[in-house]
Amino acid sequence: MKLRNTRDKILVTCRKLLNAKGVSMVTTASIAEAVGINEGNLYYYFKRKADIVNALFEQFTAEQLTLLEGEQDMRLWFQLMWDWRFFYRDSMALFTLEPLLRQRLREMSNLVQERALARLLELVEEGQLKASEEELKVLLENSWIISTYWIEYLHSRHGITRVTRKHLEWGYQQMLSLYRPYLSAHAPSFFKELNEG
Amino acid sequence: MKLRNTRDKILVTCRKLLNAKGVSMVTTASIAEAVGINEGNLYYYFKRKADIVNALFEQFTAEQLTLLEGEQDMRLWFQLMWDWRFFYRDSMALFTLEPLLRQRLREMSNLVQERALARLLELVEEGQLKASEEELKVLLENSWIISTYWIEYLHSRHGITRVTRKHLEWGYQQMLSLYRPYLSAHAPSFFKELNEG
DNA sequence: GTCTATAATGAGATAGAC
DNA sequence: GTCTATCTCATTATAGAC
Known part of the structure; x- marks a missing residue:
């Protein structure tokens, strides 16, 4: 931009x-x-103040659609959630300011989460992951929560106010750790960061 | 009360x-x-408006100390986090209203998290859990995040505005699922809900 | 396009009658 | 203890000069 x-x-x-x-x-x-x-x-x-938020939501949507078209790189999605974290984190205040966003945010998230599940199912078929579809859904919701709120946690729980790249990496690793028990023995491409770090 | x-x-x-x-x-x-x-x-x-929040924090602290004295029942802790969820969820607005809470909230959480880690280490020694101390720490932070923010997730992501007991159970199961891969084969007392549900 | 001035509302807070 | 009236200040928003 x-x-x-x-x-x-x-x-x-x-x-x-x-x-x-x-x-x-x-x-x-x-x-x-x-x-x-x-x-x-x-x-x-x-x-109106709400119009700023609406314009930002347009940008957010555009970036999500771009990512959906490319390769499903978990790190990029994590970064995106970070760049636009206020949309999910402050949803209560957000929906009070602009009620229209309630539905729009949900529709976009549905699309993203559907695609993410499809990608995880592919990984299972490729033998990189070992989990049932039900387990994957639980995993996906937990990783969504971690991706969205890890920074709030660092703030309220550990008093972190200035977030550095190291903290960002911490959050990413917390989220990746959810998948660790379900990884197959041979190094999977999707989670290469897990093995490196 | x-x-x-x-x-x-x-x-x-x-x-x-x-x-x-x-x-x-x-x-x-x-x-x-x-x-x-x-x-x-x-x-x-x-x-002052902040004095109400301070008085509520006294109650919150008292309830946590009571739970620390009793048996470490995960379900009770999850319920407590639910009853006082605004303290962690809205920490940004909270600390603006009453900066003193920044440190107080952190100190109390340190105590609780220390004890929780000690309890998990006990479970490992008893053979109910199988995980390294490092894995337990990661698990604990993730379960803290899920326990605190699952409701915000249901709100912003699925449009849930009126939370029922069923939703509460959903959140609890999401949190418990983190420990599932680390459970030993024989039914562990600490996670009995996992086996029932 | 950018600024000044100003309205209109709502929030936290106080004084004092009852 | 409880209420009415009022104050101050911050916030969203508008009108109009430049």
């Missing part, structure tokens, strides 16, 4: 703010200040 | 509100209305 114009600057800055401070803590004043523009100018680009 | 007086009523009602609506969405006006008293009266009992 290039910062060509003010609108893009608002969106990029606002995504960072929402991730860092939480949906309920980000005011239009704080957005304008972070972008370096006047609050009135902010309202020139987005008539 | 008996509803003897207005102060208790405020605390019980407020805990429910905080769990249901989120820390950032619960106003003093909404508390007063839910309790059935005037907003001015609310301020007679608690001079």
